[in-house]
Amino acid sequence: MPAQCVAVIPGDGIGAEVTDAAQAVLDAVSARHGIALTYDRFDWSCHRYAETGEMMPSDAIETLRPYDAVLLGAVGWPGVPDHVSLWGLLIPIRRAFRQYANVRPVRVFEGVESPLRAARAGEVDLVVVRENVEGEYSEVGGRLNRGFPDEIAVQESVFTRVGVERITRHAFELARTRRRRLTSATKSNGIVHTMPFWDEVVSEVAADYPDVEWESELIDALAAKVVLEPARFDVIVASNLFGDILSDLTAAVAGSIGIAPSANLDPTHTYPSMFEPVHGSAPDIAGKALANPVGAVWSAALMLEHLGHEAAGADVLRAIETAMADPATRTPDIGGEATTDEVKERLVDLVG
Numbered sequence: 038m039p040a041q042c043v044a045v046i047p048g049d050g051i052g053a054e055v056t057d058a059a060q061a062v063l064d065a066v067s068a069r070h071g072i073a074l075t076y077d078r079f080d081w082s083c084h085r086y087a088e089t090g091e092m093m094p095s096d097a098i099e100t101l102r103p104y105d106a107v108l109l110g111a112v113g114w115p116g117v118p119d120h121v122s123l124w125g126l127l128i129p130i131r132r133a134f135r136q137y138a139n140v141r142p143v144r145v146f147e148g149v150e151s152p153l154r155a156a157r158a159g160e161v162d163l164v165v166v167r168e169n170v171e172g173e174y175s176e177v178g179g180r181l182n183r184g185f186p187d188e189i190a191v192q193e194s195v196f197t198r199v200g201v202e203r204i205t206r207h208a209f210e211l212a213r214t215r216r217r218r219l220t221s222a223t224k225s226n227g228i229v230h231t232m233p234f235w236d237e238v239v240s241e242v243a244a245d246y247p248d249v250e251w252e253s254e255l256i257d258a259l260a261a262k263v264v265l266e267p268a269r270f271d272v273i274v275a276s277n278l279f280g281d282i283l284s285d286l287t288a289a290v291a292g293s294i295g296i297a298p299s300a301n302l303d304p305t306h307t308y309p310s311m312f313e314p315v316h317g318s319a320p321d322i323a324g325k326a327l328a329n330p331v332g333a334v335w336s337a338a339l340m341l342e343h344l345g346h347e348a349a350g351a352d353v354l355r356a357i358e359t360a361m362a363d364p365a366t367r368t369p370d371i372g373g374e375a376t377t378d379e380v381k382e383r384l385v386d387l388v389g
């Protein structure tokens with residue numbers, strides 16, 4: 038099998054620390070499974086923006102196009118407005134490569150205590166499937182009368198039949214490989230055009246999956262239920278905004294945002310998909326060896342799965358389970374004292 042090429046964008050803050058750990062684990066598991074991966078690193082970041090005025094070069098998308106996957110750390114740094122870092126790097130990549138499915142698994146691992154009494158290890162195992170390229174995060178809109186008392190801002194939500202249908206289908210297909218339960222997040226009581234449309238399309242798609250039990254929940258009630266009864270959920274499909282917020286909530290339910298992974302998938306495999314931890318660049322702990330690398334390493338496991346190396350991905354997940362169950366390999370965010378490197382080295386040993 039020819040080598041598969043991964044573009045690595047460490048980004049800012051702890052992004053570099055956690056992608057280093059992910060790459061080390063990938064190297065060890067690849068050697069064991071005879072997988073040939075090559076990497077090219079790109080310094081695209083807020084640091085670069087400060088020097089050149091651009092988060093990434095104008096031909097960045099063309100540069101990434103031939104790669105098999107993108108592994109990203111995190112972007113964002115004080116001094117650069119967040120909408121600049123987001124729209125200057127992450128969002129263009131997600132959109133240019135039609136990574137319309139943002140898949141975010143959540144598990145409570147043995148040894149990682151959830152802040153919720155109702156969330157026990159082995160019981161909470163869910164996936165948030167977030168629509169990733171349209172919805173509430175749209176470029177349609179503008180500002181008028183800037184600086185005047187009658188200044189206004191308008192932002193349109195854009196929901197297309199193609200967009201809603203394909204993300205719903207992806208979520209139902211995923212539910213089929215799991216416990217066959219799907220929850221659709223809606224808000225059709227308050228958002229009277231786009232959300233009833235979302236509901237209609239979801240229920241049309243559901244007719245093709247009679248073997249999957251599904252329900253529609255208002256996002257506010259759903260947020261409460263995720264806290265009160267997290268174990269009842271299997272796959273949750275949500276629009277861009279709802280999925281974004283819900284997946285930070287579910288990550289917190291699992292004990293720390295530091296362990297939550299994310300896959301930005303083009304399920305058609307036409308373009309490279311991108312894998313990144315859910316967390317940001319964490320300026321408060323950057324450079325202190327405190328970053329939990331598990332979110333990035335689990336994201337690398339999702340990348341292996343997407344590239345056709347399911348057994349290697351499963352090995353990485355098992356290694357994470359073992360490391361989390363051992364107090365010696367937990368970082369401070371989950372109640373331990375281990376450094377980023379200590380967790381990395383344990384994971385490398387476990388998969389090697």
Ligand SMILES: NC(=O)c1ccc[n+]([C@@H]2O[C@H](COP(=O)([O-])OP(=O)(O)OC[C@H]3O[C@@H](n4cnc5c(N)ncnc54)[C@H](O)[C@@H]3O)[C@@H](O)[C@H]2O)c1
Pocket residue numbers: 051055110111112113114115119122127294295296313314315316317318319320321322327328329330332368370
């Ligand atoms: N996908 C991304 O690249 C992404 C996502 C979210 C935020 N951001 C950016 O990151 C910057 C910081 O944002 P924020 O502070 O709101 O969110 P954050 O995720 O960076 O940090 C939130 C809190 O969680 C902790 N934390 C995060 N990751 C951790 C890890 N791996 N191990 C241990 N603790 C961890 C941090 O120390 C902090 O207290 C902002 O510029 C923001 O725009 C980027």
